[in-house]
Amino acid sequence: MGHHLHGHEHGHGHGHGHAAGGGIPDWLPPALLLLAACAAYLLLVRRARHRNPVLGWSRWRTGFFLVGILLLGVALLPPVAPFAHEDFRGHMVQHLLIGMYAPLALVLAAPVTLLLRTLPPSGGRRLTAVLHSPPARVITHPSVGLALSTGGLAVLYFTPLYDAITADPAAHWLLHAHFLLSGCLFAHAIAGPDPAPARPGVRARLVYLGVAIAAHAVISQLMYGGFWADIHAPVGQVQGGAEIMYYGGDLAELLLAAALVATWRPEPRRAAGRGTAGRSATGRGAAGRRTAGRGTGPGVVPARNVSGLS
Secondary structure, eight states: OOBOBOSSOOSOOTTTTSBOGGGOBTTHHHHHHHHHHHHHHHHHHHHHHHHOTTTOOOHHHHHHHHHHHHHHHHHHSTTHHHHHHHOHHHHHHHHHIIIIIHHHHHHHTOHHHHHHHHSOHHHHHHHHHHHTSHHHHHHTSHHHHHIIIIIHHHHHHSSTHHHHHHTSHHHHHHHHHHHHHHHHHHHHHHHOSSOOTTOOOHHHHHHHHHHHHHHHHHHHHHHHHTBSOOBOSOHHHHHHHHHHHHHHHHHHHHHHHHHHHHHHTHHHHHHHHHHHHHHHTTTOOHHHHHHHHTTOSTTOOOHHHHTTOO
16 A cells, blocks of 8 residues: 655646636536526426425425535535635535535435426326336446445545546536536435335445445545545645545435435335225225226336326
8 A cells, every 4th residue: 555645736726717718707607507407496396386286396395406506506616616626625525515415405306206297297107117217227226326426436536537537627527427416316316205116125225325434434534544545636635635525424424314214204104005005905806906006116106196197
């Protein structure tokens, strides 16, 4: 094991925070994109409430989405974004906001469920078919989110990949996208309220979450000690970034565990409801039993929700 920390400043700080080609500030495109995401979500909320005023849409869900967008804005806009390009500690703050905190808030906003409530029946059926397809079941399994979000950190920080990516603005934006998407996949697989046909039971999800906690701790401690870390930054910055990753990651994972508990509680009631429905269906014809049993599997959206009638 050797120390691979480099005692000079990052080489990727040039050009960031200044106007891009055509005089457009670097912060303007992400700001416009985040505003567009807010507008799209709020438009869907309005449609959902218009289609079913009684059911409506939870203000908590809307609040979670706005918090997630706000966290992304903090990470991608000044002053955090310029700091992240100049200091590894800023990069780690940015990483936690984009890859752990914002994904949890966005997942708790249940965007897929909102989309299902606003699509026409044919569109809802097509989206549900995609959610139940084999590729979707693989991608949304906790092991995939764990490998992409947590396993990718070792590849990023223990190889020359980090310095290569952060030296290229386009590759750096791809890294941000990877953090966000992989974080959303893992948060959805562990505690997301949206449909997840391949989601395992609570015990299995707790195991995956425990592995993520342990992996974050090991990676951050190795970075702090300088073992295997290949990062062109002063040692103090790398150690500070490792501390941010250790404590900030712990807090994010505690919040994810709390979300898991919150989404776990309704399951016994749903199971009891299925049992009651099964008993009441005893003695019915085969067609009646098929109707009563349709769409009641774990993580399956009932047919009336898919069609947007509820």
